[in-house]
Amino acid sequence: MSADNWAICPQCNPARKRAEELANLESLYGKISLYDFKDRMAEFQLKSSADSIGLGDNTLREDYEIGVNDTGEFEIVYSCRCNTCGFVFTFKHKQQLTKPNDTSTQKRDEEAPKASKRNSRR
Numbered sequence: 001m002s003a004d005n006w007a008i009c010p011q012c013n014p015a016r017k018r019a020e021e022l023a024n025l026e027s028l029y030g031k032i033s034l035y036d037f038k039d040r041m042a043e044f045q046l047k048s049s050a051d052s053i054g055l056g057d058n059t060l061r062e063d064y065e066i067g068v069n070d071t072g073e074f075e076i077v078y079s080c081r082c083n084t085c086g087f088v089f090t091f092k093h094k095q096q097l098t099k100p101n102d103t104s105t106q107k108r109d110e111e112a113p114k115a116s117k118r119n120s121r122r
């Protein structure tokens, strides 16, 4: 792989989880004792600041490669994996490109689908 990047995981998204946790915590206001509420809020804030010291929210490692090789084949390879939840995604695509100077090949490719479309209508 020629390139890599760290991104936010679409599955576990730590920032969204923290926002949900905070909303849940705030909904407890007035329902539990003020002492318990302050205690839980302090615990949440401590945990949130500890999270930001580590990898932060970018837990998704991305590796990708894109290009054309010397035989005219275009290839894209992408994979990502989350360090927190294990979310994995991979994508691969290969396609032979038509040579720019070879017009006979391009014409043949363009004519072929049209002919088959006409045939299917009849």
Ligand SMILES: [Zn+2]
Pocket: 009, 010, 011, 012, 013, 059, 082, 083, 084, 085, 086, 087
């Ligand atoms: Zn994740």
